[in-house]
Amino acid sequence: MPDESKEKIGKVAPLGEKSKPVKAKKTADPLNASIDAATQEMIARAQELGIETVFDRAENMKPCNIGTQGTCCKNCAMGPCRLPLPKSVSEDEDTRKGLCGATPNTIAARNFLRMIAAGAAAHSDHGRGVAEIFLSAARKETEAYKIKDFHKLLSVAPYLNVATTVDVDGKQLDRDIDEIALEVAEKALKEWGKSEGELLYLKRAPQPLYEKWKKAGVLPRNIDREIVEIMHRTHIGVDQDYINLIKQGTRAAIADGWGGSMLATDLQDVLFGTPSPLESEANLGVMKEDHVNIVIHGHEPVLSEMIVAVTQTKEMEDYAKSKGARGIQLSGICCTANEILQRHGVPLCGTFLQQELAIITGACDAMVVDIQCIFQNVANVAKCFHTKLITTHPIAKMEQDNVIHIEFDEHHALEDAKKIVKMAADNFQNRGSEVMIPPHKHTQIAGFGVEAIEYHLGGAFRGSYYTLNDNIINGRIRGIAGVVGCNNARTRHNEGHLAVVKELIKKDVIVLTTGCNGIACAMEGLLTPESAPVYCGPGLAEICETVGIPPVLHLGSCVDNSRILLAATEVVKAGGLGNDISDLPAAGSAPEWMSEKAISIGHYFVSSGVYTVFGVTLPTSGAPVFQKYIFEELENLYGGMWDLEVDPIKHAQKMIAHIDKKRKALGIDKARKRIMVDMSTRRELASS
Numbered sequence: 099m100p101d102e103s104k105e106k107i108g109k110v111a112p113l114g115e116k117s118k119p120v121k122a123k124k125t126a127d128p129l130n131a132s133i134d135a136a137t138q139e140m141i142a143r144a145q146e147l148g149i150e151t152v153f154d155r156a157e158n159m160k161p162c163n164i165g166t167q168g169t170c171c172k173n174c175a176m177g178p179c180r181l182p183l184p185k186s187v188s189e190d191e192d193t194r195k196g197l198c199g200a201t202p203n204t205i206a207a208r209n210f211l212r213m214i215a216a217g218a219a220a221h222s223d224h225g226r227g228v229a230e231i232f233l234s235a236a237r238k239e240t241e242a243y244k245i246k247d248f249h250k251l252l253s254v255a256p257y258l259n260v261a262t263t264v265d266v267d268g269k270q271l272d273r274d275i276d277e278i279a280l281e282v283a284e285k286a287l288k289e290w291g292k293s294e295g296e297l298l299y300l301k302r303a304p305q306p307l308y309e310k311w312k313k314a315g316v317l318p319r320n321i322d323r324e325i326v327e328i329m330h331r332t333h334i335g336v337d338q339d340y341i342n343l344i345k346q347g348t349r350a351a352i353a354d355g356w357g358g359s360m361l362a363t364d365l366q367d368v369l370f371g372t373p374s375p376l377e378s379e380a381n382l383g384v385m386k387e388d389h390v391n392i393v394i395h396g397h398e399p400v401l402s403e404m405i406v407a408v409t410q411t412k413e414m415e416d417y418a419k420s421k422g423a424r425g426i427q428l429s430g431i432c433c434t435a436n437e438i439l440q441r442h443g444v445p446l447c448g449t450f451l452q453q454e455l456a457i458i459t460g461a462c463d464a465m466v467v468d469i470q471c472i473f474q475n476v477a478n479v480a481k482c483f484h485t486k487l488i489t490t491h492p493i494a495k496m497e498q499d500n501v502i503h504i505e506f507d508e509h510h511a512l513e514d515a516k517k518i519v520k521m522a523a524d525n526f527q528n529r530g531s532e533v534m535i536p537p538h539k540h541t542q543i544a545g546f547g548v549e550a551i552e553y554h555l556g557g558a559f560r561g562s563y564y565t566l567n568d569n570i571i572n573g574r575i576r577g578i579a580g581v582v583g584c585n586n587a588r589t590r591h592n593e594g595h596l597a598v599v600k601e602l603i604k605k606d607v608i609v610l611t612t613g614c615n616g617i618a619c620a621m622e623g624l625l626t627p628e629s630a631p632v633y634c635g636p637g638l639a640e641i642c643e644t645v646g647i648p649p650v651l652h653l654g655s656c657v658d659n660s661r662i663l664l665a666a667t668e669v670v671k672a673g674g675l676g677n678d679i680s681d682l683p684a685a686g687s688a689p690e691w692m693s694e695k696a697i698s699i700g701h702y703f704v705s706s707g708v709y710t711v712f713g714v715t716l717p718t719s720g721a722p723v724f725q726k727y728i729f730e731e732l733e734n735l736y737g738g739m740w741d742l743e744v745d746p747i748k749h750a751q752k753m754i755a756h757i758d759k760k761r762k763a764l765g766i767d768k769a770r771k772r773i774m775v776d777m778s779t780r781r782e783l784a785s786s
């Protein structure tokens with residue numbers, strides 16, 4: 099284990115240099131850092147080996163207070179101008195301004211918009227990459243990718259104005275499927291940069307929502323333009339009105355949720371298959387000591403799909419055996435993991451905060467990364483072990499010299515995947531004696547989507563969300579929550595996620611999850627039907643038991659938050675719960691968010707009519723007027739609004755209060771009261 103790769107704790111300056119002792123570095127308390135046993139054990143293991151992790155770094159570097167408040171402006175070289183919120187100052191007395199005169203509202207709004215721009219760009223550029231591969235597949239330029247789900251292709255085509263039938267002598271006949279695929283690919287790609295019109299998918303939203311966007315003047319024109327315009331407007335001396343600024347943030351966020359992300363999800367489903375429920379496992383304990391372990395990390399399924407295909411071949415299985423392993427164990431971190439979980443049942447190795455820990459097991463023969471949420475420090479950790487760290491995407495390389503770059507290309511995708519799998523198998527023999535895989539994992543049922551929810555809760559014959567709506571109306575299900583997002587090292591790993599979700603299901607709110615929240619719930623066993631009688635209120639438990647679903651439905655990766663928008667739209671369409679998403683007894687949450695993508699997601703939830711609560715912090719607290727605008731005034735435009743609540747129980751209770759408010763407005767609060775009986779009353783009723 100090369101010593102230079104370790105960040106020594108309590109290091110002392112070398113002799114000859116100023117002999118001022120370096121302050122001893124603090125280490126994280128594993129029990130305070132995470133509520134997950136596997137994570138706690140691996141943090142302790144890292145410290146035993148003298149390897150620093152994100153949990154230790156969080157102890158040694160405090161976040162900047164002014165940045166946290168959203169009031170540091172570094173958009174020109176006269177700054178950074180720092181405008182911390184004074185301890186006590188009324189709105190009228192607040193005279194803070196930057197050198198150019200920018201107010202805290204302008205600065206916080208600009209920063210917020212730039213986060214939306216980065217988040218929308220990340221999701222949408224991912225989507226564009228998928229669309230390009232899709233075009234390649236439609237043109238039959240690649241052997242590796244082929245259309246897998248024709249049914250989904252035909253369902254998506256009309257939204258892109260692609261005809262699925264053709265008129266032959268007055269008769270409507272099915273159109274050639276290859277022709278449809280090609281036109282879908284071309285039309286989809288145009289959504290990023292077309293010069294006129296508006297995004298085609300906006301029409302998928304409920305009509306009243308579309309009309310709200312139109313009235314507010316926020317219909318996105320194309321995906322790229324809305325992101326670029328944010329960068330223009332937030333340059334020094336351009337838009338200096340927080341209300342006008344956030345309007346552009348709304349355009350870009352809608353372009354993400356109902357554009358780039360939704361296209362990514364749809365095209366991935368057509369190419370790789372629409373998910374349907376399947377069984378798998380989650381947590382670091384899915385790694386196997388006697389197998390070649392390949393951990394896939396990032397967000398794009400285009401390469402990982404190939405790695406899954408290659409590892410399943412007998413050739414690779416035999417190759418791994420020839421190297422002394424019993425087979426190949428694939429597992430994933432972050433949203434690439436969610437993608438291959440949803441479609442293939444590949445187990446989840448861990449959440450965002452567990453990426454370094456997967457290598458510290460000493461059993462990770464290769465970590466293959468693509469884009470987004472990858473710590474640069476995984477390269478330093480990999481140096482301490484035999485692990486091959488492989489970057490695969492041209493836009494995401496690392497400077498450390500131990501990182502191997504194998505650029506992935508759809509034209510030789512299978513060869514690339516094979517090269518990577520072989521490299522991992524060859525590396526199995528280089529393992530040291532320091533293997534320690536924590537024995538913790540949990541079974542999960544994942545693979546839900548709009549279609550699977552329809553099937554399980556609507557009934558195959560009805561083909562609608564009728565049963566779900568019916569049970570919301572009669573009060574067995576109190577409402578729907580979308581709980582999503584990251585881990586954040588500034589808060590105890592997974593504590594917020596699980597406390598919020600458990601409180602919601604305890605109060606009969608069904609949870610739709612994605613991203614790292616989905617992984618956290620899987621690790622806790624909440625993605626199993628068996629968890630329903632343990633954690634749910636009586637109404638939700640009864641539904642889960644009757645239809646055999648978990649109370650928390652895993653819908654996939656973060657681009658798959660678009661599935662939540664579409665599921666909500668289906669609920670509106672099924673009837674009885676109002677005319678718009680904002681009428682539904684529903685709420686959104688990101689208890690442990692940290693990424694710019696989360697801000698974009700939060701804002702498209704809000705702009706789609708969803709009351710959305712974030713945990714940890716929000717970079718708006720230093721600009722109370724702007725914060726009030728997004729917490730209160732946006733509701734008048736779109737029906738949804740932001741909120742912040744750090745305490746997870748209060749966080750969930752705020753969501754439930756909003757759900758109850760909506761139930762009351764719909765006149766279905768009485769129905770719920772009728773069935774609200776506790777277990778002892780139920781037993782009495784049953785025995786009488």
Ligand code: BF8
Pocket residue numbers: 397432433450470471582583584585612613614615655656657692693695696
């Ligand atoms: O896109 S939830 S930490 S992995 S950003 Fe990243 Fe956040 Fe996890 Fe997926 Ni989403």
